[in-house]
Amino acid sequence: MLLVQDSMKLPEMYNRQADKSDYYITPSFGPVENILVTREHKHHTQLRKVMAGPYSYTNIKKMEPLVDARVMQWLERLKMEFVDKDMPVDFTPWTVFLAYDVISEIGFGAPIGFVEAGCDQENIIKHLHAGLREKAILNRLYPFLKLLKGTWLGRKYFEAGASASSGLGILLKLRDRLLERRLKDLEEGKEGRQDLLQTFLKTRTVDGKPLDIEYIKSEVLLVLLAGADTTGTVMQGLIHQCITRPDIYERLRDEIKAADKAGCLSTPPKYEEVSAHCPFYVACVREVMRLWPSSPALFPRLVSGSGIDFEGKLAPAGVEVASTPFLIHRDKNMYGEDAEEFVPERWMEPERCKKLLKYFFGFGYGARVCLGKDIAQMEIYKGPMQLLREYTILPVGDDRVGTYTIAGGVAYWNNMFVKLVPNKKMAN
Numbered sequence: 194m195l196l197v198q199d200s201m202k203l204p205e206m207y208n209r210q211a212d213k214s215d216y217y218i219t220p221s222f223g224p225v226e227n228i229l230v231t232r233e234h235k236h237h238t239q240l241r242k243v244m245a246g247p248y249s250y251t252n253i254k255k256m257e258p259l260v261d262a263r264v265m266q267w268l269e270r271l272k273m274e275f276v277d278k279d280m281p282v283d284f285t286p287w288t289v290f291l292a293y294d295v296i297s298e299i300g301f302g303a304p305i306g307f308v309e310a311g312c313d314q315e316n317i318i319k320h321l322h323a324g325l326r327e328k329a330i331l332n333r334l335y336p337f338l339k340l341l342k343g344t345w346l347g348r349k350y351f352e353a354g355a356s357a358s359s360g361l362g363i364l365l366k367l368r369d370r371l372l373e374r375r376l377k378d379l380e381e382g383k384e385g386r387q388d389l390l391q392t393f394l395k396t397r398t399v400d401g402k403p404l405d406i407e408y409i410k411s412e413v414l415l416v417l418l419a420g421a422d423t424t425g426t427v428m429q430g431l432i433h434q435c436i437t438r439p440d441i442y443e444r445l446r447d448e449i450k451a452a453d454k455a456g457c458l459s460t461p462p463k464y465e466e467v468s469a470h471c472p473f474y475v476a477c478v479r480e481v482m483r484l485w486p487s488s489p490a491l492f493p494r495l496v497s498g499s500g501i502d503f504e505g506k507l508a509p510a511g512v513e514v515a516s517t518p519f520l521i522h523r524d525k526n527m528y529g530e531d532a533e534e535f536v537p538e539r540w541m542e543p544e545r546c547k548k549l550l551k552y553f554f555g556f557g558y559g560a561r562v563c564l565g566k567d568i569a570q571m572e573i574y575k576g577p578m579q580l581l582r583e584y585t586i587l588p589v590g591d592d593r594v595g596t597y598t599i600a601g602g603v604a605y606w607n608n609m610f611v612k613l614v615p616n617k618k619m620a621n
């Protein structure tokens with residue numbers, strides 16, 4: 194595998210004809226592959242055409258009120274559990290609680306209930322994090338996995354079943370329960386939900402057929418796995434900046450105050466309002482995703498066509514090339530000498546921003562770029578933003594401001610304790 198740091202090479206490496214390599218073989222997902230792990234580019238193009246509708250901005254926009262309700266519930270729970278009791282909060286799990294509840298609500302019509310319970314229900318998050326390193330090692334042993342996939346041995350030892358007590362097993366049970374309930378509702382003529390599952394069920398293939406139920410199951414699981422921790426990590430990174438960089442925090446607060454004074458923000462703010470009126474907030478989100486990506490995985494592809502030239506050396510078709518946002522986003526040729534520093538302003542010069550976005554790798558790249566980007570951004574533009582509007586966020590000790598941890602191809606923060614003081618109280 195050839196590891197690449199040059200961001201200018203992304204368009205060639207991640208072009209439309211590039212197949213994903215066998216590195217993506219994941220026996221744990223079961224026999225039917227979802228869009229993320231499908232390797233062959235032609236098959237992926239077909240799936241992407243089908244999935245484009247459910248994940249389109251127009252469709253996601255319709256779900257915004259569902260996100261709003263979850264964000265407001267999250268704030269209410271934080272108030273009850275920590276603000277009213279004058280207690281510090283370990284912020285990192287709470288962002289993931291919100292992200293899981295949002296994704297399960299807009300994905301399948303019911304929040305898992307992390308926020309309501311205020312805890313890691315059935316230790317789902319703990320179990321999922323615990324298995325990450327082992328999964329990453331297995332990924333690297335893909336010739337072995339390829340041999341085992343589909344065999345009795347592979348199914349017995351690697352495929353998570355709904356009966357398993359692992360984090361994945363619990364999510365599978367949840368998925369099956371939600372799907373069963375929805376199919377029953379549809380049988381009884383109950384419609385009206387605006388969520389991803391409903392659009393998956395209504396989607397038709399190019400020859401007019403409904404999607405296979407096993408395929409829908411596989412996509413549903415992907416949403417639960419790809420959509421929560423990743424989003425939580427960005428929210429955590431943002432709050433880490435607020436409690437460690439007073440200059441950044443001050444500027445964020447000033448921007449929000451000005452937008453509020455001008456009457457530009459609803460409660461909670463709309464995705465489009467934040468995009469239009471809070472450029473520094475948006476720049477901070479991008480800079481957080483640049484330096485502390487949620488998925489600092491390798492994302493390997495097979496070189497296609499006539500090969501790729503790397504500084505005079507040709508990587509011919511079939512060679513496995515890979516990169517990770519962790520490296521790409523620190524490329525000094527793209528970001529300058531201050532590439533290692535948190536400088537949101539780099540995203541605020543329109544011409545420079547256009548170029549940086551063209552080579553941004555935080556949501557993947559090219560034809561396989563993240564389908565849930567708008568869902569994630571909608572949530573990130575609401576949750577922490579509304580928190581900043583309502584509270585002053587104070588660190589609780591220098592050694593508890595958060596640690597960015599990479600496990601396998603996934604990253605998250607932990608040990609981030611903060612005190613939330615109502616802004617009204619601070620003003621008095």
Ligand code: HEM
Binds near residue numbers: 487
């Ligand atoms: C900040 C949050 C998120 C980050 C950083 C992120 C990151 C990524 C990355 C890096 C990829 C490309 C993987 C590859 O090339 O192998 C990807 C693909 C994908 N993501 Fe996300 N993601 C996020 C949120 C979400 C959400 C909320 C959903 C769903 C609700 C989602 C669904 C997907 C899907 C379906 C794909 C596969 C796209 C394809 O192969 O065509 N993601 N994501």
